[in-house]
Amino acid sequence: MTAVAESPAVGEVTALTVTLKILRTNPEGTADHAAGESYWEEFQVEAHATDRVLDALHKVKWDQDGSLSFRRSCAHGVCGSDAMRINGRNRLACKTLLKDLNPARPITVEPIKGLPVEKDLIVDMEPFFASYREIMPFLMTTGTAPERERLQSPEDRARFDDTTKCIMCAACTTSCPVFWTDGQYFGPQAIVGAHRFIFDSRDEGQWDRLEILNDKAGVWKCRTAFNCTEACPRGIEVTKAISEVKKALTSGDV
Amino acid sequence: MTASSPEFVPGPKIKEPRIRSGRVRPGAEQWSWRFMRISGPILVILILTHLFINLVTGDGVSQIDFAFVAGKLASPLWQVWDLTMLVLALLHGGNGMRLLINDYAHRPALNKALHAALGVAVIGIIVLGALVIFTFDPCPAGADASLLPSFCKDLA
Numbered sequence: 001m002t003a004v005a006e007s008p009a010v011g012e013v014t015a016l017t018v019t020l021k022i023l024r025t026n027p028e029g030t031a032d033h034a035a036g037e038s039y040w041e042e043f044q045v046e047a048h049a050t051d052r053v054l055d056a057l058h059k060v061k062w063d064q065d066g067s068l069s070f071r072r073s074c075a076h077g078v079c080g081s082d083a084m085r086i087n088g089r090n091r092l093a094c095k096t097l098l099k100d101l102n103p104a105r106p107i108t109v110e111p112i113k114g115l116p117v118e119k120d121l122i123v124d125m126e127p128f129f130a131s132y133r134e135i136m137p138f139l140m141t142t143g144t145a146p147e148r149e150r151l152q153s154p155e156d157r158a159r160f161d162d163t164t165k166c167i168m169c170a171a172c173t174t175s176c177p178v179f180w181t182d183g184q185y186f187g188p189q190a191i192v193g194a195h196r197f198i199f200d201s202r203d204e205g206q207w208d209r210l211e212i213l214n215d216k217a218g219v220w221k222c223r224t225a226f227n228c229t230e231a232c233p234r235g236i237e238v239t240k241a242i243s244e245v246k247k248a249l250t251s252g253d254v
Numbered sequence: 255m256t257a258s259s260p261e262f263v264p265g266p267k268i269k270e271p272r273i274r275s276g277r278v279r280p281g282a283e284q285w286s287w288r289f290m291r292i293s294g295p296i297l298v299i300l301i302l303t304h305l306f307i308n309l310v311t312g313d314g315v316s317q318i319d320f321a322f323v324a325g326k327l328a329s330p331l332w333q334v335w336d337l338t339m340l341v342l343a344l345l346h347g348g349n350g351m352r353l354l355i356n357d358y359a360h361r362p363a364l365n366k367a368l369h370a371a372l373g374v375a376v377i378g379i380i381v382l383g384a385l386v387i388f389t390f391d392p393c394p395a396g397a398d399a400s401l402l403p404s405f406c407k408d409l410a
Contacts, residue, residue, distance in 0.1 A: 178357060181357045182356070215281070215283070216281075216282075216283050216356075218283070220283035220287045221353075221357075
């Protein structure tokens with residue numbers, strides 16, 4: 001699409017000036033701000049309507065203020081590094097186009113909520129990963145391993161297809177109002193991660209995982225607010241997956 | 255296999271044995287969730303019927319006076335109805351408050367104190383409400399007969 005944007009023959013893509021309003025935090029403090037204090041800073045960036053928020057952040061970091069810190073790796077919506085709260089909603093900066101955000105008004109960019117901020121848009125993901133580790137996200141089987149791959153019918157594969165798409169960006173968990181107030185909650189992502197194995201016909205650890213999720217901090221903390229489903233940049237029906245885990249627990253069948 | 259190499263690091267120990275029980279220990283939170291799902295629809299029916307009988311049938315809101323309430327509370331159907339509504343509404347609402355306390359009150363002492371206060375309120379209101387339902391006297395002696403339910407005349 002960038003080739004189209006740079007080729008006037010196809011149709012000029014309008015250039016525009018957008019204002020980024022970024023919630024910044026510096027653990028060492030700056031001349032104007034104490035260490036660890038959060039404050040808003042505005043930046044004006046020349047951009048095309050087809051640019052993404054990540055491109056605008058790059059322009060700030062590369063041309064205006066090199067101290068701006070954010071995570072990004074693949075920059076194409078696969079690695080899940082650049083989840084942030086853009087105009088009050090959790091999204092991936094690399095998948096959000098400026099033209100979809102009303103560039104006439106300042107675009108607010110904040111770190112994802114509910115995890116400790118380390119610097120600017122970078123948060124400590126460790127509590128999030130710890131929850132994921134707790135649900136044992138690996139194949140658990142009994143007996144001897146087969147000599148060939150473990151086969152599965154297309155129907156069995158389709159059963160958990162939706163939850164295999166997770167890229168662990170934390171957009172869902174940090175959009176959950178229960179997670180904001182109680183960090184003990186596993187959060188939507190860990191339940192999605194568990195769902196991917198619980199409903200896998202090749203896995204035999206489903207009741208171990210279900211018992212973990214039957215805990216006080218498990219699926220019963222979900223209030224079906226649907227924030228996670230709305231936030232997921234991969235379009236996973238997160239709340240549905242959580243409800244399927246609840247149903248497995250109440251009915252006893254997987 | 256990599257197990258023979260000297261650098262082999264074993265993975266995290268998995269709880270053994272993994273038995274596919276097919277059943278889950280009935281956890282308290284799961285029963286709390288089931289109770290909310292079951293009591294919710296029952297409460298909707300109980301409360302909407304209660305409001306419909308009191309406010310829509312007969313003379314509507316203007317019919318509600320001592321005689322109307324006393325007449326209702328004298329019938330065993332409405333005694334059971336009101337008691338069910340009272341108990342379910344308080345347990346449902348109290349359980350919802352319990353979840354809110356767990357969400358927001360992280361200091362153990364505060365959490366415990368709020369849970370205790372909630373428990374006292376819920377049990378206190380259920381006991382007081384049940385007392386009213388079962389010990390209510392629809393025909394108090396010496397009261398103006400025009401304000402009492404019609405069946406009081408037969409008793410006198």
